[in-house]
Amino acid sequence: MTDNVVPLFKDPDPEQTSAPPPILTAVPEPAKKSRPVWVFVRTRRTVVGAVKHERTRQVARVSVRHGSYVIGGTRIVARRAWDGRTGARYERLLRAAEAAGNYEAAGEWEERLHRFRTERHKRRMDLLTAPEKLVKGAAYGAGGSIGVLIAIGIALAIANKDVTDVVTPLMALVELIRLLVTLITILWGPLVAIGPWLALAGVWAVGRHRAAAPQWALPAHSRSDDASAPITPSIVVTALRDLGVAPLRKAITEMGDAGAAMLGPIRIAGCGVEVDVTLPSGVSTQEVQGRRRKLAENLARHEHEVFITLPTAARTVRLWIADSGALDEPIGPSPLVTDETLTADYTKGKAPWGQDLRGDAAALSLYQRHLLITGLSNQGKTAALRALALWLALDKSVEFRVADLKGAGDWAMFDGLATVLIQGPTDEHVIEATEMVEGLVAEMERRLQAPPGTKFNPLIGLVDEAQVAFMCPVKDDDGRPYGGSKATSRYFMAARKVHNQGRAVDVLLYEGTQDPTDQNLPKLVREGAHTRISLALGTESQARMALGDKAVDGGAAPNLLRPGLDKGTVVVASDGIKIPAGQASITVRTHYIDTETATVIAERAKALRDGVTTLHVIDSGEERDALADIFGVLGDTPRVLTADVLKRLSALSEKTYGTWTPGDLKQVLEEAGAGPYKSDGRMVVGRERVARALANRDDEGSASAEA
Numbered sequence: 277m278t279d280n281v282v283p284l285f286k287d288p289d290p291e292q293t294s295a296p297p298p299i300l301t302a303v304p305e306p307a308k309k310s311r312p313v314w315v316f317v318r319t320r321r322t323v324v325g326a327v328k329h330e331r332t333r334q335v336a337r338v339s340v341r342h343g344s345y346v347i348g349g350t351r352i353v354a355r356r357a358w359d360g361r362t363g364a365r366y367e368r369l370l371r372a373a374e375a376a377g378n379y380e381a382a383g384e385w386e387e388r389l390h391r392f393r394t395e396r397h398k399r400r401m402d403l404l405t406a407p408e409k410l411v412k413g414a415a416y417g418a419g420g421s422i423g424v425l426i427a428i429g430i431a432l433a434i435a436n437k438d439v440t441d442v443v444t445p446l447m448a449l450v451e452l453i454r455l456l457v458t459l460i461t462i463l464w465g466p467l468v469a470i471g472p473w474l475a476l477a478g479v480w481a482v483g484r485h486r487a488a489a490p491q492w493a494l495p496a497h498s499r500s501d502d503a504s505a506p507i508t509p510s511i512v513v514t515a516l517r518d519l520g521v522a523p524l525r526k527a528i529t530e531m532g533d534a535g536a537a538m539l540g541p542i543r544i545a546g547c548g549v550e551v552d553v554t555l556p557s558g559v560s561t562q563e564v565q566g567r568r569r570k571l572a573e574n575l576a577r578h579e580h581e582v583f584i585t586l587p588t589a590a591r592t593v594r595l596w597i598a599d600s601g602a603l604d605e606p607i608g609p610s611p612l613v614t615d616e617t618l619t620a621d622y623t624k625g626k627a628p629w630g631q632d633l634r635g636d637a638a639a640l641s642l643y644q645r646h647l648l649i650t651g652l653s654n655q656g657k658t659a660a661l662r663a664l665a666l667w668l669a670l671d672k673s674v675e676f677r678v679a680d681l682k683g684a685g686d687w688a689m690f691d692g693l694a695t696v697l698i699q700g701p702t703d704e705h706v707i708e709a710t711e712m713v714e715g716l717v718a719e720m721e722r723r724l725q726a727p728p729g730t731k732f733n734p735l736i737g738l739v740d741e742a743q744v745a746f747m748c749p750v751k752d753d754d755g756r757p758y759g760g761s762k763a764t765s766r767y768f769m770a771a772r773k774v775h776n777q778g779r780a781v782d783v784l785l786y787e788g789t790q791d792p793t794d795q796n797l798p799k800l801v802r803e804g805a806h807t808r809i810s811l812a813l814g815t816e817s818q819a820r821m822a823l824g825d826k827a828v829d830g831g832a833a834p835n836l837l838r839p840g841l842d843k844g845t846v847v848v849a850s851d852g853i854k855i856p857a858g859q860a861s862i863t864v865r866t867h868y869i870d871t872e873t874a875t876v877i878a879e880r881a882k883a884l885r886d887g888v889t890t891l892h893v894i895d896s897g898e899e900r901d902a903l904a905d906i907f908g909v910l911g912d913t914p915r916v917l918t919a920d921v922l923k924r925l926s927a928l929s930e931k932t933y934g935t936w937t938p939g940d941l942k943q944v945l946e947e948a949g950a951g952p953y954k955s956d957g958r959m960v961v962g963r964e965r966v967a968r969a970l971a972n973r974d975d976e977g978s979a980s981a982e983a
């Protein structure tokens with residue numbers, strides 16, 4: 277490299293380039309110095325571990341338990357002794373009666389207390405003269421005894437001819453006394469040593485018998501939170517005391533042991549027990565009703581296992597407490613299933629539907645009552661409603677028109693039994709269902725105009741999943757909506773009309789709806805039903821919608837039924853079912869009739885009506901020519917209102933056309949190519965069109981005959 281060349285990099289270190297690469301060896305990282313654990317932390321951990329250990333707990337439990345037995349037992353024995361010697365017991369019972377507002381009993385206890393005090397005073401007065409009497413008595417007793425002994429001694433001396441025998445009996449007595457003194461001297465030591473232990477064992481036994489120890493320290497089988505423990509007065513009183521109602525707590529505390537005086541007898545009632553509680557003054561029944569969950573938990577039950585109702589007696593609540601878990605047991609099959617000969621009577625009969633909570637059969641009269649059943653989805657609404665309809669179907673005079681707006685086949689067995697059967701969820705089905713209910717209105721109006729005394733067969737219109745109808749957005753040709761709750765809403769208005777006037781002429785509407793809201797179940801419609809039934813619901817406001825305020829204020833709580841677990845359990849507000857006096861509703865566990873069994877029962881109902889019922893709307897039992905009949909009733913008028921055509925048809929043949937709805941008429945006319953049309957805003961049937969349709973049909977008929 278020449279001197280005038282400036283190198284742009286340093287000369288490589290000749291040593292470095294020639295040196296071999298260094299050999300790397302893995303050196304383990306020096307172990308991290310663990311943080312010192314403070315002595316007190318370690319000690320604390322050890323102590324906490326030892327304290328939490330199951331064995332330690334067990335030992336603590338046993339020690340506290342037995343210690344408490346002794347203390348509690350001593351307290352109980354002392355109290356008994358105190359009660360026995362003083363008027364404390366009478367005073368306590370007097371206070372309890374006063375706290376419970378039972379002044380009659382209070383007067384009686386006061387009287388007894390007074391008597392006790394007078395007698396005690398007399399006894400004390402007697403005690404003042406007792407020592408003198410005692411000394412006198414002792415002197416007389418000793419003198420007499422000595423005299424008798426000397427007399428025996430004299431007799432003995434004469435018999436033995438030995439004068440010393442005179443004192444022999446006396447000496448024997450002296451000897452006996454000496455022996456007793458010796459015995460006592462010997463036994464005194466051990467008695468003094470054992471006595472306290474015996475006393476301790478005594479009070480321990482009393483404490484144990486009365487379980488006088490904290491709950492947590494008691495053995496598992498005798499803890500009162502054991503759900504299988506029978507309901508005793510003391511459990512009920514304690515549960516009420518701890519309810520969080522201050523005046524109730526105070527009254528019960530004052531009553532002490534006598535708190536049970538508030539309770540009536542605890543009676544077995546179905547799968548539970550029932551007891552009436554007369555509340556002390558100052559405590560309202562509503563306050564207790566409002567604390568159902570707490571009361572249930574205090575009784576070691578779930579909320580749904582305790583029912584609080586109001587019997588007729590004033591200031592009284594009736595508690596029904598289920599045996600733990602009993603409500604989860606299935607009830608037996610329906611009489612509709614077990615008794616194949618069963619028939620129904622719409623007027624006088626009652627549908628055997630299930631069991632009330634007491635285990636008594638629950639039967640519902642359906643006579644002249646509109647019905648509404650509601651609940652969350654999949655809780656057994658359809659099954660419960662269908663069970664009622666199936667029973668009613670066993671009265672062959674009852675006619676059904678059914679619209680199932682779900683259409684999953686739950687009502688398919690009514691095909692051939694109902695005169696109308698609509699099954700499906702679409703707007704088309706809602707339109708048909710609406711027309712079906714309007715048909716009920718037409719029939720109702722016809723019946724209302726009949727001469728007084730005319731007998732009609734019961735006609736039941738049944739709409740399951742009615743919320744679909746209320747929520748339908750479709751409007752008819754006149755712009756009237758099918759759904760909604762306006763004065764122009766067709767389904768709503770038809771349902772209301774039936775509610776208002778159908779009962780008297782036995783045209784009734786049964787509706788099943790889901791998860792009610794003001795929109796899908798308008799107020800006027802829910803309040804038009806005489807029998808209101810609810811399965812499990814989400815909220816109290818829904819319960820009010822389903823059953824009405826009166827029932828909910830009276831304790832009905834379908835919102836407390838457990839969705840999924842209480843399927844088929846309904847709360848009913850109706851005068852068609854026996855409800856205990858003073859209650860506004862009753863809870864019924866319904867018999868479940870599945871779809872296959874329902875089909876069998878429906879077959880029985882069909883067999884009963886053999887040949888009597890018209891099975892489908894269009895399918896008339898009579899051989900009539902509908903188009904010709906329509907033409908006939910039009911007379912000479914060029915346009916007749918569809919409603920008038922229906923009326924005239926009905927008059928022509930009640931059997932064939934009595935059940936026709938505007939929809940049926942429309943269908944027949946449209947099929948013939950002479951559909952009704954609007955004239956001046958109203959639907960009419962044109963004479964011209966019908967005449968043409970008849971002529972065409974006749975032509976076609978003769979052409980096909982010739983062919």
Ligand SMILES: Nc1ncnc2c1ncn2[C@@H]1O[C@H](COP(=O)(O)OP(=O)(O)OP(=O)(O)O)[C@@H](O)[C@H]1O
Binds near residue numbers: 652657660790843
């Ligand atoms: N009485 C009952 N006892 C026991 N289980 C029942 C009872 N009734 C219904 N179930 C059960 O609940 C399920 C749903 O019943 P159902 O179809 O009648 O309910 P739903 O409330 O009408 O449902 P949806 O949401 O479709 O309206 C049934 O398949 C059955 O398993």
